[in-house]
Amino acid sequence: MRKLYVSNKDESVRLFKSNFLELFTKVHYSVPLIIYLPVIGYFIYLTAVVKLGWLNGILLFAAGIIAWSFAEYFLHRYVFHYEPTSEWGQRIHFLMHGVHHDYPNDSMRLVMPPSVSIPLAFIFYYLFQWLFPGYMHYPFFAGFVLGYVIYDMMHYAIHHVNFNAKWWMSLKAHHLKHHFKDPEKGYGVSSKVWDVLIGSDFKKANEKKSIERKAVDTTPS
Numbered sequence: 001m002r003k004l005y006v007s008n009k010d011e012s013v014r015l016f017k018s019n020f021l022e023l024f025t026k027v028h029y030s031v032p033l034i035i036y037l038p039v040i041g042y043f044i045y046l047t048a049v050v051k052l053g054w055l056n057g058i059l060l061f062a063a064g065i066i067a068w069s070f071a072e073y074f075l076h077r078y079v080f081h082y083e084p085t086s087e088w089g090q091r092i093h094f095l096m097h098g099v100h101h102d103y104p105n106d107s108m109r110l111v112m113p114p115s116v117s118i119p120l121a122f123i124f125y126y127l128f129q130w131l132f133p134g135y136m137h138y139p140f141f142a143g144f145v146l147g148y149v150i151y152d153m154m155h156y157a158i159h160h161v162n163f164n165a166k167w168w169m170s171l172k173a174h175h176l177k178h179h180f181k182d183p184e185k186g187y188g189v190s191s192k193v194w195d196v197l198i199g200s201d202f203k204k205a206n207e208k209k210s211i212e213r214k215a216v217d218t219t220p221s
Contacts, residue, residue, distance in 0.1 A: 004181075005101060005102055005103070011103065012103050012109060025113065026108035027108060029107070029110065029153065032148070039121075040142050043141055044139070044142050050135040052134075065150075069147060069191050073194035073195070076188075081097065096116075104180075105159050107159075111155065128140055174186050174201075174202065185201065186200065
């Protein structure tokens with residue numbers, strides 16, 4: 001079986017010859033908190049100002065968090081793991097996600113760079129503005145952004161923080177299997193729900209092998 005990574009130490013590889021461009025490829029884990037917590041607070045404030053009602057606000061906020069969890073799965077599986085055949089396409093893929101799989105514990109490349117996350121935030125904001133009537137996109141967007149921040153913090157913690165909670169160990173094992181066992185499974189980072197529902201969970205493969213072993217064991221000789 002081929003090795004799925006170059007190094008699992010907290011080290012990296014240079015992506016650009018230009019020091020200026022290279023600067024934008026490395027991000028401290030606190031940056032998403034600094035940028036997006038005020039954004040979340042602002043849209044919660046706007047939700048209160050337009051008086052959508054606390055129940056509607058809470059429900060839309062929660063729906064935004066859930067929507068992010070699906071966006072996280074979709075982006076990871078179908079965008080970050082899409083490997084073009086062209087040389088330029090492969091280069092872009094490596095810059096976006098391939099470098100993380102080669103150096104999974106590089107602490108400066110575990111959260112999304114603002115150069116990527118900010119344009120995506122604007123795209124999603126205007127999409128939600130178009131989809132929702134009135135001001136309903138305010139709490140939905142706030143929840144969506146909170147889901148993203150949780151994802152970034154959890155991704156960093158999975159690679160660099162140890163907790164003894166059973167659910168955390170299970171989630172951490174899920175993501176590390178994606179890196180070190182099978183990168184075509186386990187796309188969820190902050191949650192395993194979509195992997196389970198869509199069928200890309202590792203448990204599916206394990207159950208299949210278990211069934212196959214039992215079938216062999218019970219076959220008459």
